[in-house]
Amino acid sequence: xxxxxxxxxxxxxxxxxxxxRRQARENPDGEIDNSGAVGAMLEEMLPPxxxxxxxTPIEVAAVVGQELGPVIEQITSAFAxxxxxxAEVHDEGRTDVTSADVLRSIxxxxxxxxxxxxx
Numbered sequence: 001x002x003x004x005x006x007x008x009x010x011x012x013x014x015x016x017x018x019x020x021r022r023q024a025r026e027n028p029d030g031e032i033d034n035s036g037a038v039g040a041m042l043e044e045m046l047p048p049x050x051x052x053x054x055x056t057p058i059e060v061a062a063v064v065g066q067e068l069g070p071v072i073e074q075i076t077s078a079f080a081x082x083x084x085x086x087a088e089v090h091d092e093g094r095t096d097v098t099s100a101d102v103l104r105s106i107x108x109x110x111x112x113x114x115x116x117x118x119x
Contacts, residue, residue: 001045003074004110009041010078011107018099045071082106 001009020032049067051060082103089102 001074003078004113006041006045006074006078007081007110008107009037010075010082011103011110013037013041014079014082015100015103018103041075045075047071 016035016037020034023030023032047067049064051063055063085106086099086102089097089099
């Protein structure tokens with residue numbers, strides 16, 4: 001999965017989190033809809049790992065770190081970038097832009113990047 005796709009998925013997850021938060025505030029005793037987007041992204045991105053039956057705990061940790069490290073780094077970077085952009089708008093004291101607006105802007109940026117790559 002390319003970084004722009006990861007960013008789009010992360011923005012979707014954050015947008016869903018905003019909606020879940022809104023639902024919880026409007027109906028504190030109600031059930032919150034959860035699409036399972038985080039689990040779906042992880043399932044799609046995390047590679048299968050083969051661990052030898054006789055592997056020591058240190059060897060298991062090394063294999064898991066080697067296989068999952070790059071994917072976890074990509075996902076973490078996407079969440080960190082999204083957070084940084086949201087925090088920047090907050091710290092500027094902007095009241096004309098909502099969190100949803102910022103997330104929409106991030107999604108559009110990466111969607112436009114995808115179009116440019118296709119040309």
